[in-house]
Structure formats: C-alpha cells, structure tokens
Amino acid sequence: MATVNIQNIQKNYGAVKVIHGIDIDIADGEFVVLVGPSGCGKSTLLRMIAGLEEVSGGEIHIGSREVSNMPARDRDIAMVFQNYALYPHMTVADNMGFALKLKKVPAAEIQAKVKRAASILGLEALLDRYPKQLSGGQRQRVAMGRAIVRDPQVFLFDEPLSNLDAKLRVQMRGEIKTMHQRIGTTTVYVTHDQVEAMTMADKIVVLHGGFIEQIGAPLELYDRPANIFVAGFIGSPAMNFIDGRVEEGVFRTTKGLILPLPQAVAEKMGGRDLVYGIRPEHIRASTQGIEGRVTLVEGTGSEIFTRLDAHGEDIACLFRERFDVRFGDTVFIEIDPSKVHLFDKQTGRRI
Amino acid sequence: MATVNIQNIQKNYGAVKVIHGIDIDIADGEFVVLVGPSGCGKSTLLRMIAGLEEVSGGEIHIGSREVSNMPARDRDIAMVFQNYALYPHMTVADNMGFALKLKKVPAAEIQAKVKRAASILGLEALLDRYPKQLSGGQRQRVAMGRAIVRDPQVFLFDEPLSNLDAKLRVQMRGEIKTMHQRIGTTTVYVTHDQVEAMTMADKIVVLHGGFIEQIGAPLELYDRPANIFVAGFIGSPAMNFIDGRVEEGVFRTTKGLILPLPQAVAEKMGGRDLVYGIRPEHIRASTQGIEGRVTLVEGTGSEIFTRLDAHGEDIACLFRERFDVRFGDTVFIEIDPSKVHLFDKQTGRRI
Amino acid sequence: MSIENSVADAKQKRSKPSRLAPNYWPFVLPALLVVSAVIVFPWVFTLWMSVNSWTLGQPRTFIGFANYVRLAQDMRFWESLWHTATYTALSVVLPLFFGTLAALIFDAKFPFRGLLRGVFVMPMMATPVAVALVWTMMFHPQLGVLNYLLSFLGIGPQEWIYNQFTVIPSLVLVETWQWTPLVMLIVLGGLAAVPREPYESAEIDGANAWQKFRYLTMPMIAPFLMIAVIIRSIDAIKSFDIIYAMTQGGPGTASETINIYLYNTAFAYYDIGYGSAMAVVFFFIIIALSFVLLMVRQRANWSDMETK
Amino acid sequence: AVDWKKFSGQTINVNLVKSPRSETLIKYLSEFESLTGIKVNAEATPEQQQRQKTVIELSTGKPSFDVVHLSYHVQKRQFEKGNWLADISGFLKDPSLTDASLTEKDFAEAGLLFAKDSKGVLRSLPFSVDYWIVYWNKELFEKKGLSYPTTFEELVNAAEKITDPSTNTYGFVARGLKNANTPVWTSFMLGYGAAPINGQGKVDAVSKEAVEAAKLYQRLMTKAAPPGVSGFNWAEAQSAFLQGKIGMWFDGVGFAPPIEDPQKSRVVGKTGYGVMPKGPAAQAAGTFGDGLGVVEASTKKEAAYLFCQWAISHDMGARLLQAGAGVPFRQSILADAKVREGVKMPGAWLDAVAGSGKISKLALPVVIPVTEFRDIYGVALTNMIGGADPATELKNATAQFEPVLARSEG
Amino acid sequence: MAKRLIRRKTLDSLGLLFVAFIMVSPVILFFLWMISLSLKYEIDNGAYPPILFPENVAWSNYLKVFEENNFLLYFWNSVLVTGTATLLALVIGVPSGYGIARLKAEKSAVVIMIARMTPGLSFLIPLFLLFQWTGLIGTLWPQIIIHLVVTVPIVVWIMIGYFETTPMELEEAASIDGATPWQVFRLVALPIAKPGIVVSFILALIFSWNNFVFGIVLANRETRTLPVAVYNMLSFEQVSWGPLAAAALIVTLPVLLLTMFAQKQIVAGLTAGAVKGG
Numbered sequence A, B: 001m002a003t004v005n006i007q008n009i010q011k012n013y014g015a016v017k018v019i020h021g022i023d024i025d026i027a028d029g030e031f032v033v034l035v036g037p038s039g040c041g042k043s044t045l046l047r048m049i050a051g052l053e054e055v056s057g058g059e060i061h062i063g064s065r066e067v068s069n070m071p072a073r074d075r076d077i078a079m080v081f082q083n084y085a086l087y088p089h090m091t092v093a094d095n096m097g098f099a100l101k102l103k104k105v106p107a108a109e110i111q112a113k114v115k116r117a118a119s120i121l122g123l124e125a126l127l128d129r130y131p132k133q134l135s136g137g138q139r140q141r142v143a144m145g146r147a148i149v150r151d152p153q154v155f156l157f158d159e160p161l162s163n164l165d166a167k168l169r170v171q172m173r174g175e176i177k178t179m180h181q182r183i184g185t186t187t188v189y190v191t192h193d194q195v196e197a198m199t200m201a202d203k204i205v206v207l208h209g210g211f212i213e214q215i216g217a218p219l220e221l222y223d224r225p226a227n228i229f230v231a232g233f234i235g236s237p238a239m240n241f242i243d244g245r246v247e248e249g250v251f252r253t254t255k256g257l258i259l260p261l262p263q264a265v266a267e268k269m270g271g272r273d274l275v276y277g278i279r280p281e282h283i284r285a286s287t288q289g290i291e292g293r294v295t296l297v298e299g300t301g302s303e304i305f306t307r308l309d310a311h312g313e314d315i316a317c318l319f320r321e322r323f324d325v326r327f328g329d330t331v332f333i334e335i336d337p338s339k340v341h342l343f344d345k346q347t348g349r350r351i
Numbered sequence C: 001m002s003i004e005n006s007v008a009d010a011k012q013k014r015s016k017p018s019r020l021a022p023n024y025w026p027f028v029l030p031a032l033l034v035v036s037a038v039i040v041f042p043w044v045f046t047l048w049m050s051v052n053s054w055t056l057g058q059p060r061t062f063i064g065f066a067n068y069v070r071l072a073q074d075m076r077f078w079e080s081l082w083h084t085a086t087y088t089a090l091s092v093v094l095p096l097f098f099g100t101l102a103a104l105i106f107d108a109k110f111p112f113r114g115l116l117r118g119v120f121v122m123p124m125m126a127t128p129v130a131v132a133l134v135w136t137m138m139f140h141p142q143l144g145v146l147n148y149l150l151s152f153l154g155i156g157p158q159e160w161i162y163n164q165f166t167v168i169p170s171l172v173l174v175e176t177w178q179w180t181p182l183v184m185l186i187v188l189g190g191l192a193a194v195p196r197e198p199y200e201s202a203e204i205d206g207a208n209a210w211q212k213f214r215y216l217t218m219p220m221i222a223p224f225l226m227i228a229v230i231i232r233s234i235d236a237i238k239s240f241d242i243i244y245a246m247t248q249g250g251p252g253t254a255s256e257t258i259n260i261y262l263y264n265t266a267f268a269y270y271d272i273g274y275g276s277a278m279a280v281v282f283f284f285i286i287i288a289l290s291f292v293l294l295m296v297r298q299r300a301n302w303s304d305m306e307t308k
Numbered sequence D: 001a002v003d004w005k006k007f008s009g010q011t012i013n014v015n016l017v018k019s020p021r022s023e024t025l026i027k028y029l030s031e032f033e034s035l036t037g038i039k040v041n042a043e044a045t046p047e048q049q050q051r052q053k054t055v056i057e058l059s060t061g062k063p064s065f066d067v068v069h070l071s072y073h074v075q076k077r078q079f080e081k082g083n084w085l086a087d088i089s090g091f092l093k094d095p096s097l098t099d100a101s102l103t104e105k106d107f108a109e110a111g112l113l114f115a116k117d118s119k120g121v122l123r124s125l126p127f128s129v130d131y132w133i134v135y136w137n138k139e140l141f142e143k144k145g146l147s148y149p150t151t152f153e154e155l156v157n158a159a160e161k162i163t164d165p166s167t168n169t170y171g172f173v174a175r176g177l178k179n180a181n182t183p184v185w186t187s188f189m190l191g192y193g194a195a196p197i198n199g200q201g202k203v204d205a206v207s208k209e210a211v212e213a214a215k216l217y218q219r220l221m222t223k224a225a226p227p228g229v230s231g232f233n234w235a236e237a238q239s240a241f242l243q244g245k246i247g248m249w250f251d252g253v254g255f256a257p258p259i260e261d262p263q264k265s266r267v268v269g270k271t272g273y274g275v276m277p278k279g280p281a282a283q284a285a286g287t288f289g290d291g292l293g294v295v296e297a298s299t300k301k302e303a304a305y306l307f308c309q310w311a312i313s314h315d316m317g318a319r320l321l322q323a324g325a326g327v328p329f330r331q332s333i334l335a336d337a338k339v340r341e342g343v344k345m346p347g348a349w350l351d352a353v354a355g356s357g358k359i360s361k362l363a364l365p366v367v368i369p370v371t372e373f374r375d376i377y378g379v380a381l382t383n384m385i386g387g388a389d390p391a392t393e394l395k396n397a398t399a400q401f402e403p404v405l406a407r408s409e410g
Numbered sequence E: 001m002a003k004r005l006i007r008r009k010t011l012d013s014l015g016l017l018f019v020a021f022i023m024v025s026p027v028i029l030f031f032l033w034m035i036s037l038s039l040k041y042e043i044d045n046g047a048y049p050p051i052l053f054p055e056n057v058a059w060s061n062y063l064k065v066f067e068e069n070n071f072l073l074y075f076w077n078s079v080l081v082t083g084t085a086t087l088l089a090l091v092i093g094v095p096s097g098y099g100i101a102r103l104k105a106e107k108s109a110v111v112i113m114i115a116r117m118t119p120g121l122s123f124l125i126p127l128f129l130l131f132q133w134t135g136l137i138g139t140l141w142p143q144i145i146i147h148l149v150v151t152v153p154i155v156v157w158i159m160i161g162y163f164e165t166t167p168m169e170l171e172e173a174a175s176i177d178g179a180t181p182w183q184v185f186r187l188v189a190l191p192i193a194k195p196g197i198v199v200s201f202i203l204a205l206i207f208s209w210n211n212f213v214f215g216i217v218l219a220n221r222e223t224r225t226l227p228v229a230v231y232n233m234l235s236f237e238q239v240s241w242g243p244l245a246a247a248a249l250i251v252t253l254p255v256l257l258l259t260m261f262a263q264k265q266i267v268a269g270l271t272a273g274a275v276k277g278g
C-alpha cells in the first residue's frame, strides 16, 4: 500500500495533446475514481500510472519512489482491465499465480496464495477451468484475483464492469467495494459510468478533454458541481439547463418562462446572463405553478420520468409519486428554489 | 397491421424443450414486450414468429393467416436485430429499399418510400452513406427504417438497444416508442432489460424457462406480480423476499424478525408458510421500528441504496431522503404494510 | 402397428424436409460432384489395378494381394519410406522454425515491411519446376554459386544434391526456402488473432520480453503452429516437383521418396499394378498421418480460438 | 522412282526425342512437306518424358502419333513385345515408296540388329548411331606432358596425373548419376570381353570381368573425378568439361557441338576426340542408337513411312553428320567424301567416329526392363563411388534384378 | 527525453529492418541469380568463380525461348487452362463453400480435402485413359478438368473460412426482407465475401499456373502449358542454362508480379484461409 502522487502529468500523441498537465494526490488506502466522457483521457492517465504508456511530461510517485520512467514490471502495481485480459491458455489458478511464478516464488507458496485469493472471491471451485469456460462475472473475479494475489502497492482498474450486464454490474461493484474495505489497498478506478463513480469512490476525479474539471467526494460533486460540465455529468437523469437572466428577483428564460430562485441569490445576480440548473428529481408535481405539456412518459413503477414542454423549454422531471400522466396531458410542476444551481453563461462556472 | 395469435407454441432442440406450449394474443397495433432472463427463450419465440426457426408444435396466426409453416419471406413482417444486421455493401438507401427491390417495386416508388421513412427517422442526410460510416444510433435508426419502409403487418425487435451505451439507449427507446405512436404497427419487442419493458410496453409478457410467468400491463406487473419470479424480476432494485409465517397478526421470519402485515391479510393467513415481499423503495427510514446494521451504502446523490442486516435478514432499502449512513451504522426502518406482497412458499404464487 | 410401419414412420420423420431452413445442398452439390467425379474414378481404377499385375504393353492378370506382399518385401520401398520420413520431418521442422521467426519479425512494424514481406512470400508463388532448375545450377559442386559463397565463409566446397548424404538436406533446403513463407503466413495469422491485452497484463505481472514470448506467445500460437505442421506435412510427404526436377531420386536412390519411387515404378518401369499398390499404401500413410496430427492438434488445443 | 506426292494432303504426327538430331529434322521439315504435300506435326520432348508418354499412349492402342522416335538400347524389346510398330519390310521393298539407294545392306551391322525384331522382321529404320568416345583436353595433357592413352591402364594413369583438387582440376569425368551411369560401366565391360547379359538371356553381372570393369569405374570416379560426381548426369559433366577443368570426358559422340561453340565453351580448339582405349581383352566402342518407326495403330502408315525414309535419306544424314549432331547408320553417307568435307566438326572427331564404327559393340542388353537394369546397377555403381565394394554391390544388384527380368520376360 | 525515445524507436525499427533483410536475402539472392543466369551466355553461366554481371548480356536467351519453342502458344494454353480452371472453380467452389459453411457440413469438406491429400500421380494414368476413351485427349479439357482438383479445394477452403465469419443475421434479415435462398446468397452473402473471392481467385490462379505434374502426361504439342514447356527446355546433349533460366523467369514472372501487386490481399487471405486450412 502506498500513496500515489501525480504531478503535472502530460501526454501527447505526436502533436496531439491528450493530457494537459494534471495533478492528483491519492492518499494511502484511498479509493479514487477517474470519471469522464469517452476519450477524455482516463485510460491514458491510468496507463501512465501503470507504466504501459510513457509520460510526456511531469512525474508520478508511488510511495516514495519516482516511477515515471520505470518499466511496468518494476512498479509493483496490479491492474484489472476492461476485458480482463486473462491469459486464455492458462487455467484460473495459473492465471492468478502467473505473476508469482515470474517472481520465482516457490510453487507451494504460490498455491497457498492463490487458494487464499480464490476463497476471498469465491473461485475455489473454478481453479482448474480455462477463462473461456467462465461467465463474465467469474472472469471479472479472476482478474481481480490475479491482482489480489500479488499484494501490490496500488490497484488499477480500467472500466472493469463495462462488459457486464446491468444486474451483474450492480453485484460486482458491491463486491469490489467490499474487497477494498477488506484489504484496503490504494485503488485507482476508471469508469465513464457516473453511478459507479458515485457509489464506489472515496474521491472522484472528473476529467474532461484532458483537464480536471473537479476533484471531490461524491456528494460534494452532486451538491456543488463546480461547473456545468460536472453538473450535467453527475446525476441521472441529467440536470436540466435553461438559459436566461435574473430579473426582478426571478429567473426569466430566453423564451420567457419564469423560474423561482432563492431570495439571497436573486438579489445579487440581477441582470446577468446565467444558466439555470435544476435536477429532474428536484421537481415536484403540483396542482399549480409552472404549466407544461407532457411530451414523454416513462414509468418504471417506482418512478415516473417525464419530459415537459413548458413555454417552449424542455424540462425533464422525475416524480416519485405514482400519478397518471399521458402523452399530451397538461401538468403543473413546482421547483424547490433551494435546489437550484446557477452557472455563468460564458465560463460555465458555478456561481 | 394485424393481430398476432400464438397458440400452444412449442420448441425443442433435439431432446431439449425450450418453449413449452405458449399462448399469446396480440391485438392489432399493440406494443408487446417479451421480457425474461437470458436463455428463457425470448429470441427463440420471436424467431418462430419471424419464420427463422421452425415451430415444433402449435400454431401462429398473423391476421387471419396461419403462418406456422410459411417461410419468413412470405410472412410480411419486419425485424430489427440486436446488431442491426445492416447490409454492409449497400448504402443506407439501398439497405432500406432492399425488401421493396426484391418485391420488384418500381424504382421511383422505392425512392419515394425510402425518402419518407428517412424523413420520419431524420436520416435524409445519410442516405448515401454506408453502414460503417454511421454511428451506433444512426445504424439503429437505419435498421428501423428498413422495417418501416416495408409497411409490414408486424414489427419484431430483438434487443435492439443492447449494443448502445446507456445515454443513447434512453434516447433510442424514446424514439422507438414515438415511432410506434405515429405508425401504430403491431409490435413484438424482446428485451431482458426490465426498465425497457416497463417504459415501452402496452403489454408485457414475462417469460421464464420457456413458460409464461405473467402477461399484463406494466404497472399491473409492478403492483400485483403473479409470483415471486415476476416480483423479483420487475422493479429495480429487486424486491426483498423473506421466508417466514403469519403468527398472531404479524409476520415472523424464520430468523425471528417481526414484520408488519395489513390487518385483513393477517387474519386470513394464520399459520401458513409464506414468503414476504417488500420493495426497497417502499421502506422508509425512521427513528424507531425495525433495527438493522448497515452492510452496504451506495449513494448517487438523489438516492441512497443500503443493505441492512436486521436480525440476520438481509434487507435492501432505497431511501430518497438524504441522510448520513455509513457502513456499520445502526438504523431503524419502517415498512408500509399496504405495500407488502405475500407469496406461497411452495408454489411461489401471489396470495 | 407393424414393425415395418414404425420403421417407415421413423424414416419419414427423419427425412421430413425442413420447410423453413433454406436447403443448402444445392450450393454444395456441384463442387462435390465435380471433385468426386474427378477423384472417384481414379481411385476405383487404382484399387483395381493394385490387385493386378499389369505392365504397359503386356497383358493384365489378376493376382490378388501379391503386389502388396511384394511391396512388404521390397527393400527399396522401405528405404524410400525412410527417405520420405526424414524428408518430411525436416521439411516440416525447418520451415516451421524459420517461418515462426519470420512471422515474429514481420509482425513488428518497421520501414518497408510490406515490400519485404511481399518479396519473402515470392518463393511459394514461383513455379516449382523453374525454381528447382535454377537451384540445380546453383548446387553444382564445381561451378555452382553456392560453393562460391561458402568459400567466403571459409567453408570448403560441398557436394549438395550430388552426394548421397547431403542430398536430402539440400533438397530440404530448397523446400524450406520455398515453403517457409507459407508457415510465416499462417503464424502471422495466428499472431494477429492473439489478443494484445494479455501482454499488458504480463507486463504488469512482471514478465520480461523472453518470458512474454515463452509463456504467452508460444502457447497462444501453438494451435496455429499445429495447423502449419499439418499442412506442411501433407505437402512435404507428397513433394514431387522439386525432387523430380533436381535429382529424380538420386544419387543412387539416396533421395528417392515414396512419391518418386511410385513415379518411377509407374512411368519408368511401366509397372502400373505395382505402382497402384504403392499409391494405395502411400495414400493410407498420408491419411494416417493427417489423422494422427489432427488428434494431436485436438489435444494440444487450449481453446478453439482458431475456430472462433 | 518414289512417288512422293502419292499421299499428298495427309497429315501425320511425329513424336521425337528432343536432341540435336530431332532439331535437324524439324529444321528441314518444310522441305519434306513441300516434297510430299504431307502435313507434319512434329514435336520433340525431353527424352524421359517422351519415353513415358509414348509408352503410355502406345499401350492404350490409340497413340496420338504415327511416327515414333525410339531409343533402341532402351525400348527395342518393349516395343516388340507390345507389337506397337508396323512391319515395314514390305515398304522397303516397294520401289514406289523406297528410294533405290536405300537397302538393308547400306546399314551398319549394329543398325540392322537394332531395327529387326527377334524374328527378323524390319520394324523401324535406324536413324542415328551413338558411339561413346573420349573427349580430352589437350592443354591439360600437354601441361603434364601426357599423350592420349591407348589402354585402360594408361587411361587411369593419365586421369590421376591430371587430377589436382587444389586448382579444381580433375582428370576424368563421366556420368555418376544412377541409371545414366550404367552404360559407362557396360562400355568398360566390353573392353574386358564381357556383357551383363549372356547369350542365353541370363544375367551375368557378377563375372570376374564385370567386377573388374566396375573396379575401373570406381577407381576413375573416386580418384580422378570431381566431387559430387555421383550426382552427375551428362549435363553436369558437360558443363564441367566445357569450363576446361577436366582432362577426359567419356560419353556419346553427339555431345561434341557445344565444345566447339565459343559462346558455350572455353575449350574450343583445345579438345581432342579419341576412340575408346583398348581393354585387357578387347577394344570396343559402346554403341547405342535410335530409330524411327511407324506405329502399328497408325492409319497413315505409308505417309509415315515416307517421313521415316526422308529422315534417314542421304541428304538428311549428311546434314546430321556435318552439324556434328549425330552419325547416320548408313555407310554410304559416311563413305561419301563430299559429305565428309562439309563436316563442321574437327577432323579428329570424324576420325573418332570412323574408328569407333570399326570396333562398335552394343553396350546395353536387349531386354524389356532396361530402365530397371540401368536403375538397379546404376545404384550399385553410385554406391561404389561412395566407397562400396564392387563385387558385393554387383551381387546385390543382380539378386534384385534377376526376378525383375524373369517377370518381364516370362 | 522524448527525443531519446524517438531515437530508440528508430533504432529498434532499423534493427528489425536489418533482421528482416537478412531473412529475405536468400530470396533476393535467388531471384537475382536467376535473372543473372538468364542474361548470360553459357560460357559465363558455367564460369567459376561465378559471374553475376556479364560483360556480354545475352538477350538472345530470351529470343531463343520464343524462337525455338512455341512459347506464345504455351503461354496462351496456360492462360486458358488456368483461367478456365480457376473460373470454373469459383463458379462451383464459392457456392459450395457457402453451403458447407452454412450446413456446418465438415464431412463434405473432408471429401474435398481428400482430393488434396491424394498423391497427384495416382490421378494420371486413370484419367489419361478416361480422357482417351472420351476423346478429349488433344484438347485442353483434360488439363482444365484435372486442374480443378487443385483449384476447387483452395477456393472451397478459403470461402468456408470467409462465409463462416459473415454474420448469419444478415442473411436472416434478407430472408425476412423477402429474399429466396438463392437471392440471399447472390445479393447478400456473395458481395460481402468479395475479398475472399479475390483471394481465392488469386491463389487458385497461382497454384494452377504452377502445376507441373499433370501437364507432363496430359499435354501434347498443342496443349502444353508453360511449366512443362520450361522443363522441356532441357534438351538432350545441349546444356542451355541461359535460355532455361530465361524460360523459368518468363513462367514465374506473371505470378511474381501478381504476388507483388496483391501481396496485402494474399497475405490477409492466406492467413485467414490457412488458419482454417487444417
């Protein structure tokens, strides 16, 4: 176990700059999730930590060692890949013991360690199987087993769940979290799924286009997103964004709809062009208030997701109450002013 | 457009029975979703309707025609495949017009129909592209276009969204639904994703191991699942099931935990071995009531999902209120007795 | 219900044409017919001739299995069998070695790769007879260019195909030269099918370059090597053009393989009956070899990766 | 006189062995066509292939040719046994088909022997005779102060003296490759007064003479021949000789022309042509020959016969000789001083031819399985080059060959 | 540091280039020597030490090839035999590859493989007799038919591999779109397998072009193909390495050009096909 220290890390592919000088501090035993849209550089960053990709600038420290120019095999890390990257020609046991075999650990010791890891992961019965004889979830577990067996300083995960189906994904993310709680190894976990990020992380790093948008605990990002990007990225369904300006204590959208604001804010912001953000789950159905025509209804039993056309603005709402809405109906909604986020129109920054 | 009538349909692969005599009636213009776990026979059933798979017994009627032994090409149906099955060597326009060309429809007429379909789906600008020049969502639309152009009696979909990423999946399911509302063709739609089923269907058919578990409207299944299987399958996170029996007006689990029951039920069921079902979202946090130790917390900002160990029973809860729980905390929960489902222990049937 | 009835019933059930699945036999049939037509008659003829004594220009008589008995006692046949075995073994092993090496090199990226690979593939495309004739000139012990080149390395003149001990290795040299590219192509295909990710895993697991080759590449391309072995064996055991054009089995009978002996028997001695018996035995040897190799392949297979 | 035009309009197919002789025929083919009005399709293929193909075709009874070129020393018995050649005795006697100058008497003795079957019926016309002579490099001989050998003894001595591996020079070369090498041995055997098959048609290849001849062969090929000689056919031997690195080359008389062709040879004008030296018992020139026959199955036998007759006519024979491409069997041509004048080859060559003619002896047995004979004993000889004991090798070979012979003749 | 890296990478790739060049050198050497032989007079061809670049270039070797032999006719024969055999093989082999792939009829594939395993020699006499009875001898048909033994298995084998990888769903989509099985094949499966067809065409072409054994017995003066004609350049009593090499070069040249031209496709096809080829 060790801290991981990333200082001004950069990466270019030829002339293309992919990572623009990033700093991240990871404490010993912390579970850090790198999250961001596809192509933002998550994998690249992770692979630089792993030593699979060379850094174009900056430094990486694991514990007290500077590892930026060390080959992967000397960094003492373990990595779980998206498609698991199991050795297809080795049994589960051999897969898990391979790293130890390379280190010339005695066979008996390897066996013991593999057994222990297998019992942690419930793989005992599968040790003689080949990867292709396993289900997705089992393979995933073997990949983790391979990492655990080595008892490395840092665990790296690159979207380890994205190949699993929804149910299994939920289950496996529980297992990974539980495992982390048990063995407490410093972990860097890459995903583009914000639910995974929210539910697993001690700390989330939101990447976008090779820059860090925000670093913080999950609820910090949910409650106080630093900018429109983070606000839109974190939370599902995504936050509604509506352009307009503050006039006479209320928010008037460009199309003329009036939306409520907290008192304090309304006074300060008069006359500025802003973006109004409200999460769908913070909108309540009501018998009065803002009127909208229903353009989409999706009910799952426990929730109803609707899109409304209110004065030309498209507003997504998530209702927890069961009520009967149909396509084309007219409904009224209320917005809790305390849940409103405001962003600067130009910079996208939170205000 | 036509009704689809499935009578006692069976399917064996060699000695293995995969579909065990199924009856489904589909009204003209209805949107029916076949849902069920992997391997339950959804695709097989759909492919029998399409004529890609022979029936081993029973009859299929489309409109007034018995089609059980008709080759696919004569059934006048259209099908959208999971990976779209676009013809890679044809342009979008040719892909869409292929069926008409086979029918020797005059070229001008084909062009007109393709244009119309393209405009419905917003594909006008892409007509000259080849499939590999399209994004996943666009391909999906072309596949639908190919179906629309033919103006068939029935649309069949086999997990058309499962290859798309989460965001796109949400968007495309809206588009499919909208399209159905516009052209109103009878549709059979296969998925294993219960959210898709709930949000899209007029009628859901839950399949399991080649048998029908329940047929009904989405909310019917959510509110009154016919058996444990359906209750567990519909709704996410899944319903809690707890074994026990009714004693003295309450439900006592095998491990001795006491759970509330509606008055009326409690009186009737005395002494029977039952399964107690309660959905995680129907459990409220409270300051008293059932006590549990937290074994897992997953918060997404708008919701908190926790698992509790209450008197040895594992109970999943979904709280909409924000409150601070940690692994190992002790919390109290309350169950709304009116939301409780009871099932027969032996048969699994709803009581 | 009578037995006959139920048998007929069962038959009917089995042969009930599937009405929905397209019938693919019409697609297969033409090729099957053509190929059978071209090979069935020769086989029937060969089998029949093998139990006859027939030398061209002389009357034919039925002699039962005498030809096979004669074959069993024919030292020259056993000798040719031995030549075939060594020739085949060498012609499998050497191309396999060099082909794998070449594949590993051509799998990497470097300038002019495509061009060099194209050149490398040429020998297997060149007309074997033409190739063999040019090699014959190059092998000339007194005047050949090969001995001249060897003299630069301080190696004295060799007799190549003109010496009974070096003739098979020399022929194998040509065979290797010509067929290494095929092995390279197969292995290249194997390397392309090998997943890249395990290499990164291995990198992280601490493997160095040799260990990656030893523990990952080798086992993962093993199925492809097996395919190469099978194809190469079948081709090498039947090798004709090169040997015929270069030595015709000489010096003495030092390079006379079964195929060459078969040729001599049938076309130089005109002993069709005996030659046919030899062809039959030879064919069964090939079949047996293929069969054994297929079995080995099945065993050596860690996955059916190559069948997808 | 011959009525050349009688079969005008017919087309005949002629199957020839590829050699300078057949090339001469093909070169002047148009003369025959305009003379007779017969259309000729002639093709010449390499010896081995031609032999295989003609036999296969003939044995099916429907050959695609009317005239066939055959090597007597290999195919005579086989063709007779198969009854594949037409009886042309009648044609020879028919003045409307045969020129008056062509009589049986004009042929050399060996030629008639070749052309008639065992019952004395004329089955073909002898085309060209091939004596084996010694080509020798005068320069190399001079260097060592040697003169052309007159006996086997001298032959060996000269060969060994000239040999000097350090300069890549060797005293003697002949065919060492299996099959091709057998005639070398049987030619030597003639000098010991023996033959591999005796008068009763029995194998007699283990006699003292046979072993002596084999020993001579072994000695020459191991002590005085270039490395790899056991794989040499005439081509390799010729290449080596042409480069001036070989003292003596023992082979057929027909290989001479390239030697005097400056585009091919470094020994132009430096080559001597010698008659086979005298052996302990006799002096004999191994003799081989080829002829042209009319195919029994042909429907145009007369036209085909006309072609054969033309091919061995005085003019064509003269051309053959003058080009050094071959030696006609007809004595009248060899005797014709005018013809001799036109010979392009050195006089020594012609002398060697004439000299050989006087001591001519058939060098290969007249049996059906000649190829097997050459193969089996050829292997034995190759083994001897590798160091094997001649007597044992010959014994083994004989044991192998006897049943083959018995099967074919029986 | 980046510079150091780039330098290391270029060094690596130069090293590879060097090793690859070593591997290729026997090939280059051979063909160079072949060209050299074909351009020298006999006297230089037999010279020792060998001469690579002659003082007198013997273009006449090439002239001789065309003069002495009916080389143009043989070339044309080769084109006809190979072309017809290859086209026929495509016509029957491609659908058959499709059928076998769809039927998963490994057994039919084995029948076709047996054709490949049978020693070519054992075809010759029986087929010669057969063709003589049917009166086809003297035409190109015997060779065309027997070349099918070479070409059909190649085509079928490569096409099986290709069709196995084309998704079944496409064809199902087509049949739902109203296509008959034949239309499915012609309009969907076939166009998709085009690269496979090109490769199997090229390979069948090459292997048929190079075939030698069959021509020896089945061809005669009018119907001879190039490889046999080259072998026939060997004449008794006259060594002629120069013309021989020239002839050899002429035969292989089309194939070598084709290889150079289509090396990418051939490599791709062979790797895909060969992998299936066991």
Ligand SMILES: Nc1ncnc2c1ncn2[C@@H]1O[C@H](COP(=O)(O)OP(=O)(O)OP(=O)(O)O)[C@@H](O)[C@H]1O
Pocket: A013, A016, A018, A036, A037, A038, A039, A040, A041, A042, A043, A044, A045, A192
């Ligand atoms: N080898 C490469 N050469 C050039 N550009 C590359 C290379 N690898 C990645 N990139 C680019 O770098 C950027 C970041 O890629 P990266 O794989 O890190 O994204 P990611 O965040 O992991 O995305 P995803 O969620 O899709 O995995 C992308 O724009 C990608 O196109």
Ligand SMILES: Nc1ncnc2c1ncn2[C@@H]1O[C@H](COP(=O)(O)OP(=O)(O)OP(=O)(O)O)[C@@H](O)[C@H]1O
Pocket: B013, B016, B018, B036, B037, B038, B039, B040, B041, B042, B043, B044, B045, B192
């Ligand atoms: N060709 C076949 N031969 C034998 N069994 C088959 C065949 N096709 C399907 N099955 C079996 O039939 C059952 C139903 O398969 P089907 O494909 O219909 O499932 P599904 O419900 O569509 O599953 P999924 O959600 O994974 O697509 C499975 O158990 C499967 O193994």
Ligand SMILES: [Mg+2]
Pocket: A042, A043, A044
């Ligand atoms: Mg990534």
Ligand SMILES: [Mg+2]
Pocket: B042, B043, B044
């Ligand atoms: Mg399915």
